[in-house]
């Protein structure tokens with residue numbers, strides 16, 4: 059039998075920005091997200107600040123708090139197998155209108171924003187560029203990008219990053235800015251500089267060098283401040299490494315003109 063082919067789409071996980079309360083099948087969705095995140099930490103331990111050991115110990119409530127957070131949206135890339143007769147029926151997620159999330163979750167990332175200038179800024183020694191005022195731009199930060207090994211090199215990471223940018227752009231366009239006004243959208247990531255493949259992936263999508271950060275700054279920017287102590291105390295960790303300024307910051311800045319309605 060030949061291997062199934064897939065269609066791929068990226069969707070936002072239910073979040074406080076999109077829904078007034080978690081959907082009825084929230085626990086199932088959170089469980090599904092946790093499986094992919096733990097797979098990411100297990101298979102790519104050097105790519106992330108956190109560890110499998112730390113997150114594998116999360117309680118259900120901790121997982122829920124990580125995905126249902128004001129100002130956070132998890133993006134999920136869903137693979138649906140296709141056979142000769144069309145898309146296979148999947149019934150893993152029932153009830154309400156979240157059927158688009160049915161399928162294999164083969165990629166994830168978390169997007170934070172919009173972030174105020176005061177919360178976004180890094181110290182001058184980071185060497186980053188000047189950033190605009192809160193009136194001139196919206197600011198976003200992306201973390202935890204991962205795609206499953208068996209679905210790599212098919213453009214999924216690019217799709218997820220472009221979806222994050224589209225989400226940020228849409229939210230910016232629908233914000234209350236006066237029409238005809240120019241507005242910038244700034245999207246940032248923090249990565250290990252030796253993760254060359256990832257650096258070239260972001261560079262190909264228009265991200266440029268925007269300075270250097272410490273591990274502590276990256277944890278805070280990623281919304282993982284509560285994990286810093288656990289990381290400092292995890293086996294094999296030298297706490298001084300968290301304060302060395304070696305993380306690569308990359309940003310993409312896009313200009314929009316808010317259309318007249």
Ligand SMILES: CC(C)(COP(=O)(O)OP(=O)(O)OC[C@H]1O[C@@H](n2cnc3c(N)ncnc32)[C@H](O)[C@@H]1OP(=O)(O)O)[C@@H](O)C(=O)NCCC(=O)NCCS
Pocket residue numbers: 102105106202203204205206209210211212213214215216217248249250253255256258259262
């Ligand atoms: C990095 C990662 C997200 C890329 O996912 P992907 O779905 O394979 O990426 P794409 O197919 O969209 O690749 C986009 C581009 O990235 C670059 N790239 C990705 N993986 C690469 C690899 N193994 N070797 C060289 N270049 C690579 C290439 O330029 C590629 O474009 P191309 O296929 O046209 O040459 C995935 O390998 C992964 O999850 N790695 C482990 C976790 C990680 O490092 N996450 C990033 C943390 S910041």
